[in-house]
Amino acid sequence: MNMAYRFRIYPTREQKNLLAKTFGSCRFLYNQMLSDKIREYEVSKKMLRNTPAMYKKEYPFLKEVDALALANVQLHLEKAYKNFFRDPKSGFPKFKSKHRSRKSYTTNRVNGNVQVEDYRIKLPKLTWIRMKKHRDIPEKYRLKSVTVSMEPSGKYYASLLYEISDCENQTGVDYEDAKILGIDYAMRGMAVFSENIKKEDAGYFRKSEERLAREQRKLSHCEKGSRNYFRQKNRVALCHEKIRNQRRDFLHKLSRRIADEYDVVAVEDIDMKAMSQCMHFGKSVMDNGYGMFRELLEYKLKWEGKEIIRVDRFFPSSKKCCKCGRVKKELKLSDRVYICACGNQMDRDLNAAINIREEARRMLLAG
Template identity: 50%
Template sequence: MNIVYRFRIYPNKSQKELFARTFGCVRFVYNRMLAEKIEYYEKTGKVLKITPAKYKAEFPWLKEVDSLALCNAQLHLQTAYKNFFRDSSVGFPKFKSRENPVRSYTTNCVNGNITLQNGKLKLPKAGWIRIKQHRSIDDSYTLKGATVSQEADDKYYVSLLYAAEKPEHKIRPVKTAIGLDFSMNELYVDSTGTHADYPHFFRKSQEKLAREQRRLSHCKKGSSRYMKQKKKIARLHAHIAR
């Protein structure tokens, strides 16, 4: 059984620059391989098998980032192809856009290159990064990999993948029971007549989002005020999603 823990990380300036280069290199390798696969298939009718190592001689700046991140880009492309041939309704693999506000890359844990201890996280090429570990992790779990992502609100997160044994759930006998009925305004009402006293966080956030989007529509596209308002809306979207 696999378990994923997601934490916020606080990279320094040089680490942010490394992440930006890694995001770009992963996107470049993915798009390059996809373009060559399409071109080869149109000429021969066969599937081209290539690896990121092919491009390192022509593009030496690919050696500056984590090589496992580039390998995972190849695996993601292979998975996209398999999903398409398994079920064409999922769509053909698409090129990654530079304009996408959410960027990420995945790396694997090999020989202790990823370590989490004492409120810091060690990543390949990046070194030790400050992390907000809001929950503990069982020592019996085995770390398998990490995905570093930058959200639209410019905050950085890491998703740590662990392998764990499936826990056994014991069924406990029920001594008391209570009935719940859906309520449009208060979420639910129980069988004793108690209301949930729902605070309507989602509705209030949606109303605030609508106000900020109206303000964005009055801003001149590309201006500093427009970009500032766009980031504010991105933070609201992230708040609602979480």
Template identity: 50%
Template structure:
């Protein structure tokens, strides 16, 4: 039996009083996070030359600030404890070389906080969810959470347009039987269409962001002409935020469907381990990446395949999938402007399809060597 996690996201409709408490918690979590970060930053600057002392330095905790700032006691203490855990994760990622030094949070950051289940303090009731400090909050639960799923934590968030959501993280036991790998597909990342697979099929990704670009630009121009902070400015800000949220929701929905489709038909999916952010900056493909969501797509693939006992295989980003002939294996340089791969052996293929075939072959080779 394997322990798996699954999150369920629902819209919530808090009362004015509950909204006030949610906002207060957002603010307190941000305040505590920044306080702890400032202290840890000072410690790092003072002790960075003494690695042993730095390693043994005791990090600050939210409890330290409650004596000085009494109002911190008004909000959910578990939310403050999770702010500390988040900072710890950010620090560990920095010291491992996987991330930059943690940054201070501002009101522009995502407004959210996480609370945990302790002694039945979180419970789904009929059309409501019981939460610490908030009591019963109205929830729009559009699908059931299976009874064998145990609630572990909840993350409350607010979008830029003022909508409230709750993400309920659950844990459940599942017997995962490793599937025999028969059907394998290779995916070549495509900047303007998500991917081309080794069957020659394209994802046919709708360019949600680009489709909305004119409308978004028009609404953003209106926003820029209004006095910042005024009632009309705020109304217009919400209009802009709603367009951006619609694009994000359309993208997420498409990526869920496409990843589910692949997981249904294939036992293993092979992709390249790409640094998409670095690629977009180097090649100046900002809008194309904004309209793509490759990182989200691969994370969806990862957990869906794992749940089915199937595999996601990542090949080295330096593997020359684009330069290699999928027929004879010879390698040659190919310009970004060349959309067809032509080889002296007679191969004449779409470059992305050729890459996908090479990615599939490399994935099969890695699978064979791992056995």
């Protein structure tokens, strides 16, 4: 099992220049290798096996940056090709943009070339960089790689990936007495639970939408390329970063609380990307962060030796009565209260969450 720790780093001016050169070299090499692969396939209908070493003679500036970072560029490109041929829906590999693509690179730990101390980190081609290490890392964890990234706001982060040989927290789950929680997706509030779980309202983008729109209007009035333009652009990036951090903090805390209290969590296997593309719900669906919440919850449960059950998306969780089991043939999206002939009247999403929980219990007992 792997676990990543993300810390903020504070490089000097010279280190920032070298990091910018590394970001640009990795982006350039990725685009060049992708372009050559496409050109070779159009001519010979064969896959070109190109490596970073093939480009260093023609482009000497590639020798100035970390060689392991360039090697990881090749691995990332090959992974993108494999993902496309395995599932064409993932899309063909795209060229990286200088202005829109994420500025980052990954280097591996080989022969002690990466060292981590209390408040600093040493990376290849760089000297020691000051780092804010806000949490301790067990000594038995083995460092595998480091990903250095730069946010649009200008902040630098180092993500340290550790390999854990044995997971001491894995205890297993007794399905007979398991404490199961059912979760149903909701447009408002992100999710509805089968149990009474107190949580604050999500939707941080909606809460900060007016302020973000005001800062973006100011940016549109600035002369492009001027000092005020870059200053205002940084303010807009800070607004986006705050919204993202608020959402991630909320989802981390909620998923940790659920992983600690329950043995099994049942969720509906819905396609969030498809949902965001229908009925003009994209902004609200993405703002909820339900897909991220499921990923965080899954790895936290796995770390504790617990389970997450994905119920089939075609299971009639909303149309089925959780009391008598009767299934309604027709149920409109506007019907927010579920009314059954047996006398059961309850919130539609709560009824669905209970049905998801009971379906997961049936799946566990059935094996």
